[in-house]
Amino acid sequence: MDKHFGVAVGRPSLMLLAVGFFGMAPRAVAQTVHRLPATPSTVAYGYYWSEAKPAIRVKSGDIVDVETMLTNSPAGLERIGVRPEDIPQNLRDIVTQDTGLLKGPGGHILTGPIFVEGADSGDVLEVRIQSITLPLAYGYNGCSGFMRELCQVRGSTLIQMDRQRMTAEVAPGITVPLRPFWGSIGVAPAASLGRVSSNPPSRHAGNIDNKELVAGTTLYIPVFVKGALLEIGDGHAAQGDGEVDQTAIETDLRGRVQLVVRKDMKLDWPRIETPTHWITMGTDTSLVVATKTAVAEMVKMLQQMKGITQTQAYQASSMAADLHITELVDGNVGVHMLIAKSYLSPMK
Secondary structure: OOOOOOOOEEEEEEEEOOOOOOOOOOOEEEEEEEEEOOOOOOEEEOEEOOOOOOOEEEEOOOEEEEEEOOOOOHHHHHHOOOOHHHOOHHHHHHHHOOOOOOEOOOOOEEEEEEEEEOOOOOOEEEEEEEEEEOOOOEEEEOOOHHHHHHOOOOOOEEEEEEOOOOEEEEEOOEEEEOOOEEEEEEOOOOHHHOOEEOOOOEOOEEOOOOOOOOOOOEEEEEOOOOOOOEEEEEEEOOOOOEOOOOOOOEOOEEEEEEEEEEOOOOOOOOEEEOOOEEEEEEEEOOHHHHHHHHHHHHHHHHHHHHOOOHHHHHHHHHHHOEEEEEEOOOOOEEEEEEEEHHHOOOOO
16 A cells, blocks of 8 residues: 555554664564655754644654755755756745744754654654655755855855766766765754754754765664654755865755664763764764763763773773764764774673
């Protein structure tokens, strides 16, 4: 059975959960596929908020086929050379229709919130990114950010993408591989924080702009409110660590995520698992503080995984893990630390 975009599709099936790093035994979870388009009634425009009305409700283990819009307007896209017929109608609807949609204080068009049944404060939401595709053959890049004095011309540049070869020429003679990911995946912050801008990343994840979150990776996010209220958006086709001019190749994305409530995990900050690495993160207005958070989270993770002392874990981080600047341009800067899974031998 395959119904309209926005309606749950597919027959429920059984799927085993992957074993988490705390060694919990797998358990069977009923799985339903839902489809969530980006429309004026299914997006949060520029905010994460504990009181946002859910766009859809799902159960732990369900899969969501989600569509996200780039962070721009039809007029802005036309100014840089996009033909009117190549601009998705739902972007026009979201930007122009008066639906009573709250906007701001940030600028991202985020699809959701997704209410995950059973999730509550103190839990962890496991977001398994199963697939990501590029609906558009173009994206754009702005010029501002960390060193805006280097922008001889302000404004955006249209970037054409070769979706067959999965490459894009981002400047004459400079061609990069396309590795699409969502720059913003986050849950609602604690209710006491109110409506939070979509711009700065924090403990709720949000606009972390971590280019490692491609298909096949998993993001673990601490939950602060009932239902988690997950939002997804800010699609990127390619980005360098740092995102120094404030933008990547910004574009629409469509993909599938599986959402699993983890009551056996406790996290203070988001964490990423790739097929080859574990990644800890920190954000703050201070690069020093963000770095210390990423390091401290790595130390804590290694202690939990290997049963070693804090000193041993800190020393191991210095010898085995790598620090990267995630981004420098969103109010809170981001730092992440990676350690290869191949370095972590099974406990004796």
